[in-house]
Amino acid sequence: MTENFLSAQWENLIMANYVVNPDVLMPYLPHGVELDFHNDKAYVSLVGFMFKRSRIFNIAIPFLGTFEEVNLRFYVKRVDGDTIKRGVVFINETVPYKLVAWLANKLYKEHYISIPTKNLIKLAKSTKDVRYEWKINKRWNHIQVNAEMENIKLLPGSMEEFIFEHYYGYTKLTGSLSQEYEVNHPGWNINKVNHYSIFCDFESMYGNDFAPLSNQQPESVLIAEGSAVTVKWKRTVF
Template sequence: MSFLKAEWRKLVMINYEVNTEVLKEYIPKGTELDFYENKCYISVVGFMFLNTKLLGVKIPFHVNFEEVNLRFYVKREGKRGVVFIKEIVPKPAITFVANTIYKENYQTLPIKHSWLEKDDKFKMSYQWKINRNWNSISVESLPKLVAIEPNTEIEFIAEHYWGYAKDKNGTTEYEVKHPTWGYYPVTDYIIDVDFSATYGEHFSFLQSQKPSSIFLLEGSEISVENKTVESS
């Protein structure tokens, strides 16, 4: 049985090209950075968890909720995966389970979203509150869903099917299963984020850096499989 099943929907992905030195201390043992056209990326990602089931069971008040995370891209033995620097959710129980079992870096904060369909465009935004201030990432897009083309930047960002995290005994590895996602072409965006407050001074440089790309993906049903701990 899968550890978790849910839908991940309306994924806003804001991507920055970064120097590899920025991520050096976060790379789990046995993995290495993954590159697209010799570029190293870090992404702020906001999305909806819907119809969430833990070991096949819906937990009351923990079925539908938002998440905003900061992640980067690695590979291990041909598997392309992601490492999460921080994942923000609105429920402390989610934080406890993810941090305890999967050795992730979850934080509980007030968080909300907005999804509007108006005329010929969509508007999607995620907001989270830290130090009494609201941060937000928002996009506008065309309403037509487009298929992801192979060997593109959006394929690289979206098509990673493994998760890795540091563990005291080595590296936690788990598989995330989902079909290839379609996307809505983004026409405008607003980023209002205090990167230092949210992610620490180490990532404060993102405050003045322009994103390399911004995507809005539809998402799908997903499953997160049980973890293994790799000692190498």
């Protein structure tokens, strides 16, 4: 069996980053990891991106290989011997296909739901418009940016590096058990965001703890070009 559970192309990853009180995240924090901070601030990110050419155990998924994903995540780290592993925890992940959500929940104990989604991506010579939409309570929510096409490398220690450079996923199994899996991809280039638009019913999507974000401006909105990505089949329970 291949060591990769999933391989895919992730493209045009928009991340709207909100400062939150760390206490809000503690009930969702898996055992054995700790919150990761940037400049003493805790963040959650509302994320939208294109999932393309998806393969499970190197087998293409007929008719389901390309779709939008929207998720809400926060940032953690785990000390494993002499290694500090920087990763993310997902509050919720949204895709349009029930089978994809079922597989992810069954095999990785994640928090996927299936609701209608759509995208609109327009590429021009020097700029691009990227929009992701998802329907909850009969209303379309969205995250959208207009950005430059020119690619920019991540700067060490920057907010952009903090948001994008995470290579582990952590899942809370029980109050005393957690699961770790590894995500591999090359470092991503980013594009300068000129302007953005967000409408998200955070309470309906993510619960009362995150309802205030509907009326809060993100501290930053970023977009990365993306790349090929693999998710390892090996999972570590600790």
